[in-house]
Amino acid sequence: MERIKSMIAAGELEPGQRLPTERDLAAQLGLSRSSMREAIRALTALGVLEARHGSGIYVTRLEAGDLLETFGVVAEISRGPRLVELLEVRRILESAATAMAAARIDDSQLSDVADHLAAMEATDDPDAILAHDLDFHRSVVAAAGNETLAAIIEGLSNRTFRARVWRGYQEEGAFARTRAEHARIHAALAARDPEAARAAAAVHVAEVENWLRVNTTP
Numbered sequence: 001m002e003r004i005k006s007m008i009a010a011g012e013l014e015p016g017q018r019l020p021t022e023r024d025l026a027a028q029l030g031l032s033r034s035s036m037r038e039a040i041r042a043l044t045a046l047g048v049l050e051a052r053h054g055s056g057i058y059v060t061r062l063e064a065g066d067l068l069e070t071f072g073v074v075a076e077i078s079r080g081p082r083l084v085e086l087l088e089v090r091r092i093l094e095s096a097a098t099a100m101a102a103a104r105i106d107d108s109q110l111s112d113v114a115d116h117l118a119a120m121e122a123t124d125d126p127d128a129i130l131a132h133d134l135d136f137h138r139s140v141v142a143a144a145g146n147e148t149l150a151a152i153i154e155g156l157s158n159r160t161f162r163a164r165v166w167r168g169y170q171e172e173g174a175f176a177r178t179r180a181e182h183a184r185i186h187a188a189l190a191a192r193d194p195e196a197a198r199a200a201a202a203v204h205v206a207e208v209e210n211w212l213r214v215n216t217t218p
Contacts, residue, residue, distance in 0.1 A: 001039045003029050005048065008059060019049070019057045064151035072155035087209035090156040091202055094137070097153060098185060098201035099194040100144035109143040110189055117186050121179055129175060136182055140189065140201075181207065 004025075007013045019025055019040075026036040040057055043049040047066040050058050060066055075086055105113075116136035120129050137157065141150045181204040188197035 001042055003031075004039060004043060008048070008062070013059050015059050015062045017059050018055070019059070021056070064148040065154070068148075068151040068155055075156055084209060084213050086156055087205060087212055090153065091205035091209060093149065093153050093156070094141070094205055095198045095202040097141045097144040097146070097149050098189075099198035100146065100149075101140050102189050102192055102194040102197035104145050105143040105189055105192070109139065112139045113143070113186055113189060117179075117182050120182060124175065129178075133178070133182070140185065143189075177207065178204070 004013070004019075013019065020028065022033055022036055022040070026033045029036070031039075040049060044051060044057075047060055047069055048062070050060050052058055078086060101109075113136060116132045116139060119132040120136065123129060123132075134157070138150075138154070141153050144150070181200070184200040185197060185204060188200045
């Protein structure tokens with residue numbers, strides 16, 4: 001695995017390139033075919049390689065979203081204090097991404113954010129609010145212009161994870177509060193104020209984090 005990854009890092013294997021046959025690559029690296037086969041399986045599971053039926057093994061596009069896809073599994077299956085830890089990490093990263101977005105967001109991207117905020121404010125349906133909440137944050141993070149950061153945050157806040165937290169966060173007043181928090185984020189973005197955006201995002205995630213800290217059992 002390390003040898004193949006080194007070849008990719010050195011540019012000997014490029015994104016989208018077909019690998020030599022298993023036999024040839026094993027001979028080239030001085031490995032047994034069984035070891036090579038296991039390495040290819042492991043790198044395929046990690047999203048570094050992909051098997052194309054009848055064609056061979058290829059290097060993937062090596063995009064951050066593909067390589068970090070398994071990261072989201074941690075958020076989906078964690079429970080108890082680990083959930084709180086994930087919210088802490090999300091708060092750190094999402095506040096930074098929101099600050100970056102405030103400095104880089106264009107009018108079209110800001111309009112997308114506003115549309116999701118308006119949709120959240122126009123309904124009391126929990127599933128609809130959850131969907132627009134997810135799209136609101138995705139639009140903000142996308143405006144930061146960093147695909148790797150976006151992929152990490154997506155893993156920390158995918159729909160399955162959000163739904164688990166959201167179900168318990170629907171106590172009285174939660175919807176009004178979360179709408180107000182989203183509105184503050186949007187206002188900071190509209191003002192192109194990175195520090196206000198950072199603070200607004202941090203407060204928003206911290207509210208959920210603090211609720212989860214109180215209501216989570218080990």
